[in-house]
Amino acid sequence: MSDDLQISASILNADFARLGQEVRRAVDGGVDSIHLDVMDGHFVDNITIGPVVVEALRPHAALPFHSHLMISRPLAYIDAFAEAGSDLIVAHVEADDDPGQVVDAIRAAGKVPGLSLNPDTPVEDITPYLDRIELLLVMTVQPGWGGQPFRDDVLPKMAWLRDEIERRGLDLPIGVDGGVNDETIGAAHAAGGSVLVVGSGLYRHPGDLGPAVADLRRLALADT
Numbered sequence: 123m124s125d126d127l128q129i130s131a132s133i134l135n136a137d138f139a140r141l142g143q144e145v146r147r148a149v150d151g152g153v154d155s156i157h158l159d160v161m162d163g164h165f166v167d168n169i170t171i172g173p174v175v176v177e178a179l180r181p182h183a184a185l186p187f188h189s190h191l192m193i194s195r196p197l198a199y200i201d202a203f204a205e206a207g208s209d210l211i212v213a214h215v216e217a218d219d220d221p222g223q224v225v226d227a228i229r230a231a232g233k234v235p236g237l238s239l240n241p242d243t244p245v246e247d248i249t250p251y252l253d254r255i256e257l258l259l260v261m262t263v264q265p266g267w268g269g270q271p272f273r274d275d276v277l278p279k280m281a282w283l284r285d286e287i288e289r290r291g292l293d294l295p296i297g298v299d300g301g302v303n304d305e306t307i308g309a310a311h312a313a314g315g316s317v318l319v320v321g322s323g324l325y326r327h328p329g330d331l332g333p334a335v336a337d338l339r340r341l342a343l344a345d346t
Contacts, residue, residue: 132321151331166266180207263300272301284314
């Protein structure tokens with residue numbers, strides 16, 4: 123299993139009045155990727171951004187853009203998010219569309235496929251696809267809103283998935299999304315998370331994000 127520690131900045135908790143500057147602030151702070159939370163008001167209650175926002179933000183960073191589609195019908199939008207500048211597209215295994223077809227469509231669009239599962243979704247729903255994706259994103263909150271507390275009860279599920287990935291000999295990183303901050307990042311990494319999505323835990327800091335990113339990396343490794 124891949125264990126290269128990465129910090130991904132979730133702009134869900136950034137200042138939406140100046141998203142371009144907020145993306146650049148994360149880039150200058152030393153993050154590894156930009157995480158874009160896409161919500162449709164149906165799969166989750168909230169509504170956030172669409173392909174036009176991804177396209178508008180693309181010139182502000184050369185880092186990978188991870189578009190996280192928390193939407194009911196990802197198949198209808200994969201091409202649009204690919205054309206907008208997404209590098210990796212993550213859909214939910216709980217969405218209405220068949221996960222295998224979604225993965226195939228992401229690859230056909232020339233992008234890196236990932237799948238995500240919610241805190242209460244059984245691991246059996248995701249295991250058939252582990253050898254077909256390049257990021258497994260484990261939600262540690264119920265998706266829809268930023269700033270929720272980290273759910274510790276998801277850690278055993280994450281550790282089980284880490285062990286299953288290793289048992290199969292896959293080079294598949296586990297992403298962790300939801301409530302990741304300086305208090306929870308160590309446990310998330312120790313349970314197998316290597317792509318750590320940080321929103322409010324990052325953007326609550328004013329000014330230069332470099333010290334906050336450095337602290338997150340240090341704390342992630344402290345429990346290993």
